[in-house]
Amino acid sequence: MSSDYGKYVWQKHAYGAHRQFYVANNEISDEQYQEFKKVLATFNNERQHHQHFQIYKGDKFPCFQKVNVGFESDSTYGRFLKANQSIHFNQEVFKSAPFASAVEPTSHQFCLTCHKVPSQTEHDTFIQCSQCINVFFCCIQCKIDNQSHKFECDTIFRHITDLDIKLSIQMVLEAMTLFATVNQLQSYIERIVDDKTLSQSIPVGCFDKVARLDCIMRLCPSPLDQKICEKASLAYKFVMEIPVIKMNFKLKSQTRFLKHLLMHFLGVIDANAIVAHIKVSKSTQLKRLLIYEVFSFFNHSCCPNVFYYLQQNNNVMIGRANHTINQNEQLFINYEFFYDNNTEERRQYIEENWKFICHCNRCEQDVTEESRQRAEEMSLDELKTQLNTTDMTTWRRQHCAYILRYMQLMNRPQLNIR
Missing domain, CATH: 2.170.270.10 (SET domain)
Structure with missing residues (x-):
């Protein structure tokens, strides 16, 4: 949504804004660390007990x-x-459809991709992930379309309760599905943020997922404050517990890039995300957070x-x-x-x-x-x-x-x- 972009988060590839990530040097508060341990314990406990959209057609927009x-x-x-x-x-x-979304942890059944809730006669028709106890897809197409789940399947991700953090990580995972290597992703993002008129530039389109990521990067994030930096610290702590992330972001330059990408996404989420609910029963609604690229303009x-x-x-x-x-x-x-x-x-x-x-x-x-x-x-x-x-x-x-x-x-x- 409309707001002043403020200082660039990135400030060239040397990440001059790295000082803004002042709580991210592997240091988080005691309260955040307790939250991290709580989610990790929930995930480990579940693992011990677990048995084994072409929607649109058009031109640029x-x-x-x-x-x-x-x-x-x-x-x-x-x-x-x-x-x-x-x-x-x-x-x-x-x-x-959203670029990315995050739903609060639950045992209720819904489609991870489109958020459809099964009717009484559809419970047996939903496709369960073979590795995750509470992940379902309403059809084969939704399972195919959800390319990012393979990265967070059977990981700590599903148990994260802070939806801002969860959505920022989901956006990183969505971005990773678009490139063969982390270096390619990093080079692509750095080319975008090199644009001095980034916050005033017109999107080139949303005809595929890469173009949609370009739109997301051009959105105006909220000004960086302590809340966003603290969330970015905890998001980084969580995301490094995902094996594919830990394996691919090894170099110091790569981890710096990841921290700033999370921080940028959290700023975009703070200014642009939609808060909604999924009604899974007569008495239960699940909170969800969604980000739509062109809608935010x-x-x-x-x-x-x-x-x-x-x-x-x-x-x-x-x-x-x-x-x-x-x-x-x-x-x-x-x-x-x-x-x-x-x-x-x-x-x-x-x-x-x-x-x-x-x-x-x-x-x-x-x-x-x-x-x-x-x-x-x-x-x-x-x-x-x-x-x-x-x-x-x-x-x-x-x-x-x-x-x-x-x-x-x-x-x-x-x-x-x-």
């Missing part, structure tokens, strides 16, 4: 296959997405023209127009849905979490209670009729009230952006 959307950049908005054509109300704007508005949600029973993110969008209009999502009026609280919350002050139309001229009441008296069908003909080129409080009420009634998404 297949996630926008239903509409013509373009990237632009300026001094006011930074990088942003705009409609190169008019988009009708409720038309699909984007559709994307949308700017925020408290009265957006695109609403997004996770497709039922999987992890595919879909965005739809919540009113008619004109050609050349910028596309906005809401980083956090605010229905009630309180401009000061909204701005404070956004500034604390994403480090910018919101100047959207709603924050400059909020919805009146009269407009809100009028919208609340309308049925969902009446709201849809209004939104289908709404032209927001000229800001109107009443139309904003329609949009907010529609999003509230749809009850989607129940998602938060980190």
Whole structure:
């Protein structure tokens, strides 16, 4: 999401920013070490008792296959997405599976790749990993598509409870699947971070996993702080317990690179990850963290023209127009849905979490209670009729009230952006 990139994490290949990893010199706090020992003990205990998406087609940005959307950049908005054509109300704007995801440890059954939960008649049809006690795939294709599991299969990874750390490691594993050697991965990443305009550059596409990694590297991470550095220290401690990582990252230059890659990913996660849940039973929901590359280039508005949600029973993110969008209009999502009026609280919350002050139309001229009441008296069908003909080129409080009420009634998404 939009924020100042700050100082480069990498600062050339000598890793001048290595000092920022001040708690990573194989030194972690007593509290972190206890957490590390706890997860390691859980993993060892389980081992003792364990018996033995081609979803999209398109050109550079297949996630926008239903509409013509373009990237632009300026001094006011930074990088942003705009409609190169008019988009009708409720038309699909984007559709994307996550680059990577992490789910809290559980004994419940769900597909590791797409997060599908089996119905009562499907439990026996899910494919269990032959080495892991609680890893399943809903079909052969999902098992084939999940190339990173072979790296973390039957390792400590599944027991990590901190989802920020778990997702950062998952992103490293996803990146490793794309290159034959660690040196190739390191060279590729270093070429990207050599770009002085990295935080302003336009992505080249998301047509394959390598291009998606390029998009991830161009996202704006949160400014480095002690919390991110401490998490990076613990993430490094955990990731070096994975045999394939320990075997491939041996040289000092390689371990430095790994530490900084983890730190960069943690910054990206802090600013861009989606928090959601998997409903595995009537009373149980599993927390999950997901990162979507192109989705993270949308700017925020408290009265957006695109609403997004996770497709039922999987992890595919879909965005739809919540009113008619004109050609050349910028596309906005809401980083956090605010229905009630309180401009000061909204701005404070956004500034604390994403480090910018919101100047959207709603924050400059909020919805009146009269407009809100009028919208609340309308049925969902009446709201849809209004939104289908709404032209927001000229800001109107009443139309904003329609949009907010529609999003509230749809009850989607129940998602938060980190």
